[in-house]
Amino acid sequence: MNMNMLMQQAQKMQKEMEKAQKELEEKVFEIKSAGGGIVIVIKGSKEILSIQVDDELIDKDEKEMLQDMIVVAVNEAIKTVLDEEQKILSKQTSGIRMSGLF
Template identity: 45%
Template sequence: MMRGMGNMQGMMKQMQKMQKEMVKAQEELNEKEFTGSATNDLVKVVFTGDKTMKTIEVNPELIDPEDPEMLQDMIVLAVNDALTKITQETEQTMGKYTKGLPGL
């Protein structure tokens, strides 16, 4: 009976250790910068891993009062590019921890 308890405790310790590592990995991701860009870097955005935009650079050539749609499209492309990179890296990084865990 006692042996089973020791096992359970070991498992709990393992889970706590893994949880600490997960939190640390998530924090590191949150601080990491991801750059998204549109066609030839005409628009560049920088996000942190927690999906907060830090900067946006727009090439002055793109600023055409006659064609605001093009600028808007480029911004959307750049933002989505950055967000896709964040999602992929988050899945890769956090996937290590969620693999093999029931119910996650």
């Protein structure tokens, strides 16, 4: 593979990755945690759009536990987005051939 073809392939891949990143940033994920009692809606840009808490989980005597459950749910939502990013990256880089470089 000559250097010119390699550069063209790299530019094409960069454009495809930028497009995939923009699509991911607009994608909306809904993650349910605590048996569905907490629902996090998050965009691929990692912007949290909403947090819904089931009334049954709201008990002032259990405030600390509820806070812990919300932290777990938010972290789960962020992990979902990061996993999707990794899938996209793997898909975009799966066709790269590096033979002939070294």
